[in-house]
Structure formats: C-alpha cells, structure tokens
Amino acid sequence: MPYLIRRLASLIVVLVGVSTVSFALGVLAPGDPAELWLERALGRPPSDIQIQAQRQRMGLDRPLAVQYLTWLNGLRSGELGQSWGTGRGVFRELSEALPRTVLLAVAALTAAIGIAVPLGVAAAARPGSLIDHASRAAAVLGTSLPTFFLGYILMLLFGVQLRLLPVFGSGSASHLVLPTMTLGFGLAGVFTRVIRSNVLASLGEEYVLSARARGVPGRLVLYRHALRAALIPFVTIAGLSLGHLLSGAVIVEWIFSWPGLGKLGVDAIQNRDYPLIQGWVLFMSAVFAVSSLAADLTYQWLDPRVRLAKSGVA
Amino acid sequence: MDGSSVLTLSPAPVGPRGRPSTAHVITTASAIVALAALSSACRERPRSGGTDVAPGTPAPIEQQMLQVGVGADRYLTELPSRPDLGKYPLNAGVFDTLVRMDERFQLEPMLAERWIYDPPTNTYRFTLRRAVRFHDGAELTAEDVKYTFDLIISSYPHNYEELGSESVRVADRYTVEVTPTRTNRRLVEQIAHPIWGINRRGSNPRQPVGTGPFRFNDYEMNTRFTVERFDDYWDPARLARTRMLTFRFVGDPQARLLAAQGGQLDLVSDVPPPAIPTLERHDSPVQIIRSDIGTFDALNFNIHGGEPFTFGRDPAIRRAVGLAIDRTAVVQTAWGNAADPSTTWIPPAVLGEHASRITAPVFSPDGARRVLDAAGWRVGPDGIRQRNGRRLSLAYSVSFPTSEHRTAPELIQRHLKEVGIETRIELMADAGVSGARRRSGEYDIVHLTGNQNEPYPCFLPDLQYYSKSMAAPTRWTAPGGATDRAIEACRGAADIAEARRHSAAAIHQLVDVEHILVPIAGLRRIWAAGRKVRSFVAHPSDTNQRWEAVYLVR
Numbered sequence A: 001m002p003y004l005i006r007r008l009a010s011l012i013v014v015l016v017g018v019s020t021v022s023f024a025l026g027v028l029a030p031g032d033p034a035e036l037w038l039e040r041a042l043g044r045p046p047s048d049i050q051i052q053a054q055r056q057r058m059g060l061d062r063p064l065a066v067q068y069l070t071w072l073n074g075l076r077s078g079e080l081g082q083s084w085g086t087g088r089g090v091f092r093e094l095s096e097a098l099p100r101t102v103l104l105a106v107a108a109l110t111a112a113i114g115i116a117v118p119l120g121v122a123a124a125a126r127p128g129s130l131i132d133h134a135s136r137a138a139a140v141l142g143t144s145l146p147t148f149f150l151g152y153i154l155m156l157l158f159g160v161q162l163r164l165l166p167v168f169g170s171g172s173a174s175h176l177v178l179p180t181m182t183l184g185f186g187l188a189g190v191f192t193r194v195i196r197s198n199v200l201a202s203l204g205e206e207y208v209l210s211a212r213a214r215g216v217p218g219r220l221v222l223y224r225h226a227l228r229a230a231l232i233p234f235v236t237i238a239g240l241s242l243g244h245l246l247s248g249a250v251i252v253e254w255i256f257s258w259p260g261l262g263k264l265g266v267d268a269i270q271n272r273d274y275p276l277i278q279g280w281v282l283f284m285s286a287v288f289a290v291s292s293l294a295a296d297l298t299y300q301w302l303d304p305r306v307r308l309a310k311s312g313v314a
Numbered sequence B: 001m002d003g004s005s006v007l008t009l010s011p012a013p014v015g016p017r018g019r020p021s022t023a024h025v026i027t028t029a030s031a032i033v034a035l036a037a038l039s040s041a042c043r044e045r046p047r048s049g050g051t052d053v054a055p056g057t058p059a060p061i062e063q064q065m066l067q068v069g070v071g072a073d074r075y076l077t078e079l080p081s082r083p084d085l086g087k088y089p090l091n092a093g094v095f096d097t098l099v100r101m102d103e104r105f106q107l108e109p110m111l112a113e114r115w116i117y118d119p120p121t122n123t124y125r126f127t128l129r130r131a132v133r134f135h136d137g138a139e140l141t142a143e144d145v146k147y148t149f150d151l152i153i154s155s156y157p158h159n160y161e162e163l164g165s166e167s168v169r170v171a172d173r174y175t176v177e178v179t180p181t182r183t184n185r186r187l188v189e190q191i192a193h194p195i196w197g198i199n200r201r202g203s204n205p206r207q208p209v210g211t212g213p214f215r216f217n218d219y220e221m222n223t224r225f226t227v228e229r230f231d232d233y234w235d236p237a238r239l240a241r242t243r244m245l246t247f248r249f250v251g252d253p254q255a256r257l258l259a260a261q262g263g264q265l266d267l268v269s270d271v272p273p274p275a276i277p278t279l280e281r282h283d284s285p286v287q288i289i290r291s292d293i294g295t296f297d298a299l300n301f302n303i304h305g306g307e308p309f310t311f312g313r314d315p316a317i318r319r320a321v322g323l324a325i326d327r328t329a330v331v332q333t334a335w336g337n338a339a340d341p342s343t344t345w346i347p348p349a350v351l352g353e354h355a356s357r358i359t360a361p362v363f364s365p366d367g368a369r370r371v372l373d374a375a376g377w378r379v380g381p382d383g384i385r386q387r388n389g390r391r392l393s394l395a396y397s398v399s400f401p402t403s404e405h406r407t408a409p410e411l412i413q414r415h416l417k418e419v420g421i422e423t424r425i426e427l428m429a430d431a432g433v434s435g436a437r438r439r440s441g442e443y444d445i446v447h448l449t450g451n452q453n454e455p456y457p458c459f460l461p462d463l464q465y466y467s468k469s470m471a472a473p474t475r476w477t478a479p480g481g482a483t484d485r486a487i488e489a490c491r492g493a494a495d496i497a498e499a500r501r502h503s504a505a506a507i508h509q510l511v512d513v514e515h516i517l518v519p520i521a522g523l524r525r526i527w528a529a530g531r532k533v534r535s536f537v538a539h540p541s542d543t544n545q546r547w548e549a550v551y552l553v554r
Helices: A002-028 A033-042 A048-058 A064-077 A090-125 A130-144 A147-161 A173-203 A206-213 A218-255 A261-270 A274-302 A304-310 B022-043 B142-155 B253-261 B273-279 B315-324 B327-334 B348-357 B365-374 B404-418 B431-440 B459-465 B482-492 B496-513
Strands: B065-070 B099-101 B107-109 B112-118 B123-128 B168-172 B175-178 B214-220 B224-229 B244-249 B286-301 B339-341 B385-387 B393-398 B422-427 B445-451 B517-530
Touching: A002 A064, A002 A274, A033 A048, A033 B431, A064 A274, A090 A130, A090 A173, A090 A218, A090 A261, A090 A274, A130 A173, A147 A173, A147 A218, A147 B253, A173 A218, A206 A218, A218 A261, A218 A274, A261 A274, B065 B253, B107 B112, B123 B142, B142 B168, B142 B175, B253 B286, B253 B517, B273 B286, B273 B517, B286 B315, B286 B339, B315 B365, B315 B404, B315 B517, B327 B339, B327 B404, B327 B517, B348 B496, B393 B404, B393 B431, B404 B422, B404 B445, B404 B517, B445 B459, B459 B482, B459 B496, B482 B496, B496 B517
Parallel strands: B065 B244, B393 B422, B393 B445
Antiparallel strands: B099 B107, B112 B123, B123 B175, B168 B175, B214 B224, B224 B244, B286 B445, B286 B517, B339 B517
C-alpha cells in the first residue's frame, strides 16, 4: 500500500508539473492568440484596436499570474476553461472525443495482440523456419514503417484500388478498419518480437523441460506453460503501449479524419486554441501516467516476485 | 499538417558503420515497390467517364447527393451570436448577400435590386428585391438586413467597412439606409464579401436561416456541414440542381484526394500541385478543375525596419531583387501548372483596362548586378556583396510552410545568390508566428499570399500598403506619398471604373516605381471532381464559391 500511495503522490506531482509547463508553453509560444483569432475570423490582418479588444475578451490582458491562477481554478473545478473556437467547455470537448480514441486504441490493441500472439508463438516454436523468418520480416516492417506512410498505402489499396473501405470519417464499423490496421500494425510488429523471444526463453526453462519429461503434449507445453510465463512481461509492454497508441492516434486520426482526441489536439494546435491545447496536454499526460501506473500494478499482481522484491523479502 | 507534401519516408536508422540499417533499407525498398505497384495498378484503371462538359443524363433528384471534401473546420462559433456558420470561411450557399462578386470579380446585384449613394449625407440607400423568402418561409425585409448588419458590426467592431452601431436604418419595408462612420465610397463592393450574407431576423446563428439556394440541415463540428436544396429560392434560374450537399472536413489534403479517387467524395478542394500531372492523365478517376487566378504570391520589403533590418530602405536592393528573380522558373518548379507568373498583386479582371499599366521588372540578372554595382555593393570573396563592411544578407520570412512555399523561396534564394544577394530563409510555423513577425518588423523581405475575396479594387493595396491603415503590419511596408494618394483616390472614386484606375496606379507605384512589392505568382484554386460531376465552376475566391449549378450524372 505505501508503494501505491507513493506512486499516486508522484502522479500528482507530475500532473501539476505538466499543467504548469503546458500553461507556460501557451504563454511563451510566439504569436498573439488574439491576433490569430481575428485573422481567422476576418480573413485579413486586424487593427491594433481590434487586437486590444480581443485580448480583453480572451482575458489575455490580465497579468500572467492571474491568468495562471484562473486556469488552475478551472482545473480544480474540472472545467479546464472554454475553447476559443467553439465556446464550449474544454472538458466537454475532450470527453466527447475520448470514447472514439478509446475505441480506436482498443481495436488496434486487440488487432495487434490477435496478430502477435499466434505469430510470435509459431515463430518461437520453430526457430529458423520459414514462418520465423516471415514473422521477423513482418515485425521489422511493422516497427519501421512510418504510420502516415502505412496509412496512405492502406488508403490507396483498400480505398482507391479495391474500393472496399472508406478512407476517412467515422460512423460505421467499416470506418474503423483502416485506422485500426494503421495503428495496430506497428504495435503488432513489436508484440510479435517480444512474444517470440519470451516464449523462446521460456521453452528453455526447467519447468518446461520438466513438463515435457512428464509427457505433456508439445502444444500444451507451448500454450499452457511457455506462453503463460511469456505473457507476464508482455502485460507491462501492452500497458505501456497505451501511450504509444495515444500518440500514434494523433497522426492516424488526423489522416483518417477520425474525430477523436488526436484530431482534436491537432485542430486545436492549428487554431492556436490555447485553453483546448492546455487541457489536451494535461489530459493526455494524465492518461499516460495512469496507464503506466496501471501497468506496473498489474505486473506486480501477476508476478509475486516483484512484490517480494519491493517489500525487501526476496 | 496543411502542407501538401507527397509521401515521404522517415530518416533511416543508421547501422554500426554509419550506413542505413539493412532492415530499414529492406523496409523502405519494399514500401516503395509496393507503392509503385499500387500506383501502376491505379494508372491501369479504365476510363470511367468524360470531362466536366461531357454530356450525361442527370441522376434522379433523390440521388443528387453531393459529397464535397474541404479542409479542416474553421468556423468560429464561440459566441451564440457569431453569424459565421454557413458563410465564412466555408460558404455553403445558405446565405445571399445584397450584392455578390462573380467568377470574373464583377459586382452583381443579389438581394439588393438597386442602390444609390448620397454624397452629402454619406448614405447608401438599398432597395431590396421583393418576394424573397427565407428558408423558414418568412419574407425578406429591411429589418432583416438591419438585424444582420448590426449583428456583424457588434461581432466585428472597428471594421474596415467603417460601419458602427448607428450606421444601419430601416427606411421602409424594402429599403435600408447605411451610413458609414466615415466617407466610404467602396461600401457596396466591400459588402459583396459572403460574411455580409443576410440572416433571418431573430434566428439562431447556430441554426442558420438565410435566403440562399441551400437551406441548413446539419452541422457536426470538425466532421461535416450539410445543406439541402431550397425549393422556394427567389431566382428560379439558380435553383440548386443537387438535393443534398454535404461538406466533409478532411484536413489532410492527401487523404482528401485519395477519398475522391476512391469515390467517397465527389469534389475536393486544394489539390496539392505535385499531384496534378498524374490526375490529369486521361485514365484518372477524377478530373482537375482550375479557377481563374484569384490569389497572389509576392515578396514584400520592409522599408521602415530598424537595425539590422534596414536593407529594404535601399531602393537599389529592392530593384535588384525584382530583376534577379526568374518568375517563370520559380512558378514552373514550385506550382507547375497550378499558377502563372504574375506581374501584379490584384487580378487583372479587377483592374480592367488599367491592368496593363503594371509591368513589373523583367528578369535580368545582369541588370540586377549593374544596379547593385552602381549602388556600391561589391562582390566579396565568397560571391556575396558587401558595402562598407556590411554583408548583403537579407532576412527572408516565409509566411506559410506549405511545400510550395518551401520550394519557391529556395529557388528565389538561388536566383538572388547568383547576383550576390544572400538570403536567410525563415519558415514561419503558422499564421500566429507569421503575424507576430510581421508586426515586429524583424525581417527584410516577407513572402506573402493575398486573396481577392471582394470586388473592391483597392482591397489589397489598402490592406497592406496604406500608411494610415488599421492593420498593424503596414507600418513596415507602406511607403506613403503617391501610394497613399492613389489608395485614397480609389476609396473616394465615384464609380468603380475610376477606382480601378487608381488601384492600378497604386500597384504601379509599389511594383514599378518603388519596387517594394515583387510579384511572383498568380495562383489558381485547384479542385478534383469525380467523373460524374457536372457544371462545377471553380471560383477564384474560394469563399465566394457557388454550388447551385453543380449536379451528378448517372
């Protein structure tokens, strides 16, 4: 329990730090948000008077400390301020986009695991075989292909050439396929390599040899003994990959116009919508930090040796 | 993200001997082969239709549902009273203005049948067209015009149109009087901008009600804006031919284009210039549609900069830069056939017969060298000129980082180096950074783009080069004197022909006399349309685009 409390306390410190940095970035970034907003509204350079009035309207004419405290106060109430583009609450914007990103991330994670587990196990079961070489080549391809490049290739193939799937938008299961493939493919490459090496290592362990000596069938040894042990470190990697999924989603959602958190962030940056950018950065950081904590805790729960080591018993 | 770069690869991971790793080489090669194979397969697709003017049977009205791909959603809706939705920057045809600008930049009456200006009282008297219906069935009256103008004025006080809260009065049911706070003879041309589209009095701007050929149906922020045909439109000749028009906000230009090629979208805006040659092949699944030139690309000198940004004060340097740039080469390389070399900053159609007055420097590197030699700028050991120990090195700020705006400055940099002028290109990350730089005056040259969105002939000179302009960046670029006088004469001209003459004089002064403005290119709007799309005419000003004529064939 003290470990959990320590981790939670450090999580709070991290989030306070992130909130300060994200606010400071908004202030330090070159360019006046009021001027930019007016250029966008008017389609022409605004006058000094207009800029002054707009700064007042946005609260940018107040001292920085007051702006920061106002923003922190907004954090405390959970509102995170108001978007300068839509006038809606930042938290509302984020919470509306979140389910779509979660859907995409879960779909990509499921697809990646669905590809990686059988492929990794098959490759480990027959090292040096054709399937091993093929899985390694696919893994290298998956990890080294830039996401946007893969996205365009998939669009070209399934959207333009075969005309099987929509290349942008949301609203149906078919809209989810290409973004999922794009996001999941890279992850599947990483997972395949991890599972292959973990299973391969487990196959040399004494308990596996013992199982074999007892006459347990090979397939059962592979899946019940070797894979189960190999999945424990994999859980941490899968947990940490949530961060990868969220950052990857920024590019994938933009390319495929998937209206999730990633696209919301890019739109906010393009429009210099600072309240939304600051809320987005804080929100994403919280998701990263919480998912990392969850992965650690799950790992501890699955592997008693980690708990014992932390309590100094080992 | 708005850039139009075609597919690129990430930097190669380096192997132990400093070479790209084998895995990366294999991956890259495989990806290129795959892409090449796919592209080749795409090219082999048989022709699926004719051109835009090819005959075809219109699809039944229930199938007239057009999907249009546009860039990211830029509507501002942060105030409940903000009247931009459906008007600006995406004009979805929901609203009509009192007057409009056609595809040739000419003024055309719309909801105002006629108007007169009374100089002694500085008042415009607009007579409205009768029997015009809003989408909710109500008749258009002068009250609606007053309501709309007041809404816009309150949303955008201190406007260029010089309209204040007391400017608009209802004279009778069909007559409205508008009195700018200061003399403004160009108001009629200014209010052709779609932002002045007339809203139904008391309607919710987030559920826009206008008199346009399309009525509002649905808006999902960052996703789509949908309109449907308005059957009671006042002009039967302009009744919409599509039943439903859905604008899809697709920020990535490559994705937009692929969606059109895949048939998911019927029309897409802002096709990246590098893609055009491939799409113009006879077997392409889409057709390319170009507008006339409506956007201009130019270099702009800072002529009032403080140290060290003082090079623009030297007329010899300004003249030499104009002579050293081969516009034709720059345009061909950066934009291909999406642009033409330009000698002006305003569409010739706006200037009418006076356009020929602007000649612009003719490419002559030797001429540039002679001008610099005469001004005492001597070639140094590294080929860059110097005078009194000062190196001729210009800070060259580029406003928007699209791929064309990376290519063009690099070419210009090369041309200038040929005559001994060094340039330090600074790509501005976005409009905010660019705006801050222009306001600060910390540049020698800025590379700018200007759009002609209204038929007001001196709109762009007034905006960028009038020394008493409200726009802050003009304090570094406006020469005053003859330019100011020409702009003021243009603003005060009694008729538009006279205004054009003065506008041409202002541009002539800037380009040919003072060399503050170096025109580079005139840009076209490039659309891609599916083979079933007919009668789409691309407007040179995207915010003035009309949609009622377009339709689909079977």
